[in-house]
Amino acid sequence: MFQSAILSQSVFRAALPAVTLILLLATIFTLQPRAMSVFGINLMLNLAVPIALATMAQLFIIAINDLDLSIGSFVGLVACIGATWLNDSPLLGVAALAACVLAYACLGALIHIRRLPSIVVTLGMSFVWLGLAVMLLPTPGGASPTWLRQLMSFRAPYVPVPIVASIIIAAAVHYGLMRTSYGTILRGFGGNPQAMRRSGWSMLRATMTMYALAGLFGVLAGLALLGISTSADANIALRYTLLSIAGAILGGCEFVGGRVSPVGTVLGVLTLALAGSALTFLRISPDWQVGAQGAILIVVLALRAAVARKES
Amino acid sequence: MTRCIPLSTGKPWFWSFAAAFGAWGLLVLFLNGRGAEEAITAALAFAAFFVIVGLGQMMVITLGPGNIDLSIPAVITLSGCVAMRVMNGQDAAILPGVLAALACGVAVGGFNNLLIHLLRMPPIIATLSSSFLVQSAAISYGRGLQVQPPQALQDFATSRLYGIPINAIFAVLLAATVGVMLTRTVYGRSVLAVGQNARAAWLAGVHVGLVRCVTYVLCALFASVCGVLLAGFSGGASLDMGQEYLLASIAVVVIGGSSVAGGRANVPGIWGASLFLFLLVSMLNTLGLGAGIRLTLTGLIIIAVITLAGGETSQR
Numbered sequence: 001m002f003q004s005a006i007l008s009q010s011v012f013r014a015a016l017p018a019v020t021l022i023l024l025l026a027t028i029f030t031l032q033p034r035a036m037s038v039f040g041i042n043l044m045l046n047l048a049v050p051i052a053l054a055t056m057a058q059l060f061i062i063a064i065n066d067l068d069l070s071i072g073s074f075v076g077l078v079a080c081i082g083a084t085w086l087n088d089s090p091l092l093g094v095a096a097l098a099a100c101v102l103a104y105a106c107l108g109a110l111i112h113i114r115r116l117p118s119i120v121v122t123l124g125m126s127f128v129w130l131g132l133a134v135m136l137l138p139t140p141g142g143a144s145p146t147w148l149r150q151l152m153s154f155r156a157p158y159v160p161v162p163i164v165a166s167i168i169i170a171a172a173v174h175y176g177l178m179r180t181s182y183g184t185i186l187r188g189f190g191g192n193p194q195a196m197r198r199s200g201w202s203m204l205r206a207t208m209t210m211y212a213l214a215g216l217f218g219v220l221a222g223l224a225l226l227g228i229s230t231s232a233d234a235n236i237a238l239r240y241t242l243l244s245i246a247g248a249i250l251g252g253c254e255f256v257g258g259r260v261s262p263v264g265t266v267l268g269v270l271t272l273a274l275a276g277s278a279l280t281f282l283r284i285s286p287d288w289q290v291g292a293q294g295a296i297l298i299v300v301l302a303l304r305a306a307v308a309r310k311e312s
Numbered sequence: 313m314t315r316c317i318p319l320s321t322g323k324p325w326f327w328s329f330a331a332a333f334g335a336w337g338l339l340v341l342f343l344n345g346r347g348a349e350e351a352i353t354a355a356l357a358f359a360a361f362f363v364i365v366g367l368g369q370m371m372v373i374t375l376g377p378g379n380i381d382l383s384i385p386a387v388i389t390l391s392g393c394v395a396m397r398v399m400n401g402q403d404a405a406i407l408p409g410v411l412a413a414l415a416c417g418v419a420v421g422g423f424n425n426l427l428i429h430l431l432r433m434p435p436i437i438a439t440l441s442s443s444f445l446v447q448s449a450a451i452s453y454g455r456g457l458q459v460q461p462p463q464a465l466q467d468f469a470t471s472r473l474y475g476i477p478i479n480a481i482f483a484v485l486l487a488a489t490v491g492v493m494l495t496r497t498v499y500g501r502s503v504l505a506v507g508q509n510a511r512a513a514w515l516a517g518v519h520v521g522l523v524r525c526v527t528y529v530l531c532a533l534f535a536s537v538c539g540v541l542l543a544g545f546s547g548g549a550s551l552d553m554g555q556e557y558l559l560a561s562i563a564v565v566v567i568g569g570s571s572v573a574g575g576r577a578n579v580p581g582i583w584g585a586s587l588f589l590f591l592l593v594s595m596l597n598t599l600g601l602g603a604g605i606r607l608t609l610t611g612l613i614i615i616a617v618i619t620l621a622g623g624e625t626s627q628r
Contacts, residue, residue, distance in 0.1 A: 117572040131607030294444025
């Protein structure tokens with residue numbers, strides 16, 4: 001009895017992001033049947049890929065009970081590096097992006113060694129990333145490297161590319177974090193750091209790995225965004241910080257306990273990305289786009305809480 | 313490092329004032345000794361806004377791990393817009409305008425608590441999603457808003473008493489009230505108790521839910537007070553007026569020596585940290601640096617101060 005209750009609750013948790021997405025898609029397709037085409041889906045989900053990558057970066061941080069409030073400005077910085085150095089002198093660009101990932105790993109080390117609250121450190125870093133981006137590109141501009149633009153505007157005939165890309169991202173992170181042995185250990189540090197330390201694993205190494213992964217996915221997000229928008233601006237992705245937290249939670253991640261779900265998270269991101277389109281089709285003012293994302297968050301978490309309460 | 317640990321644990325607010333003093337000294341140095349007094353007056357006037365929101369954030373953070381209010385910027389913007397709309401530039405409508413703005417604050421705070429309490433949402437997500445809603449409401453309501461604040465409000469917000477900006481005096485009084493409340497009243501002691509160990513507090517008979525509710529409402533209320541004062545001070549409301557207060561409200565709490573893990577609040581530190589934050593930015597401004605370098609240095613210095621002064625001693 002007890003076991004089946006836990007089982008059905010976990011099934012519900014896993015299914016909720018998918019159900020939300022399907023409901024939202026159904027609403028859009030009913031309101032505007034012409035949206036139900038490869039072209040329509042490509043158009044609606046065009047910007048979902050960079051957000052999904054940024055949210056994955058956030059997921060790595062959340063998995064070890066931290067929170068990254070700088071990912072948005074970091075993605076902006078990467079886009080600026082891509083639009084300037086990477087375009088003009090690829091070697092310098094690649095070195096700069098590698099330095100960004102390294103900086104993230106060092107940030108993790110600092111937070112771990114000095115036991116600093118990650119919220120505050122990353123909030124401070126958001127100024128640093130933004131400042132560096134403004135120094136690099138004071139006014140919006142620059143140009144995306146041609147290969148990046150071509151990669152992001154690649155369109156396959158019968159399948160919507162953003163969906164395929166989302167599946168690949170979800171599968172890759174799911175495999176790395178949920179299926180490999182070191183991925184399990186990394187998540188273990190979110191669950192019970194003390195136990196992991198006592199069984200001989202280095203917490204410093206785990207924290208640095210997770211932050212480096214977050215940096216890597218932040219870099220990918222910035223490049224993907226640059227490929228789509230073809231030019232960059234320091235403020236281009238500031239919204240991603242809060243959006244990535246919302247997407248991760250919508251997808252079933254928890255702030256404590258190392259409980260994360262890469263697949264659910266990607267579904268959550270797609271839902272948030274579609275919220276804007278749904279509003280357009282419902283003829284609601286775009287003023288309420290952010291509000292709709294907030295409302296979706298509240299409704300989904302309310303459902304989750306209702307089920308959890310009934311089961312217990 | 314070994315020397316400063318006992319100092320910093322004994323008087324956690326010491327470092328924030330030391331940092332503020334250091335920033336002021338450098339500022340005066342860059343100005344070649346001129347404008348030392350003006351710098352203090354300006355710092356008091358602007359830091360007051362940080363203090364008002366910082367006090368609310370401090371009480372929320374003191375409630376314990378995970379408690380944080382991300383809706384402060386949205387509340388500032390909404391209450392600023394609502395106040396300006398209701399006042400419509402008329403001196404006679406100041407009182408209704410202020411009341412309407414404060415009502416917005418109380419409503420948002422209550423809504424936050426509803427989400428946390430009834431839906432068991434983590435406070436970060438609860439305040440984040442309500443801030444999305446409030447932000448949209450502010451955009452929708454404040455569209456095309458170009459109302460000047462009433463003359464009387466503008467005069468009040470920029471007036472001085474014995475040379476001290478009136479909003480600084482207000483913020484000092486508010487800080488003193490919060491300080492007394494936290495140390496002398498049942499409610500304040502309960503906030504600290506919940507922050508140290510919510511379950512122990514509950515077993516000892518503290519009404520945890522009520523304490524949390526009051527705290528979130530107070531935090532949103534302070535944010536709306538800040539919104540009204542800010543709109544009066546800066547000649548009107550705008551849709552991005554709350555933006556910088558997310559970082560500021562959290563940073564002043566942490567730099568001021570309150571524990572991020574909760575249970576330990578520090579009221580004087582909020583003032584020291586707010587002064588430091590403002591003086592730091594004006595110091596970098598006087599140097600005539602570009603916007604990019606200024607932002608980068610602000611971030612790095614904040615992190616450096618936190619690394620030196622903060623850092624939880626091992627608790628788990």
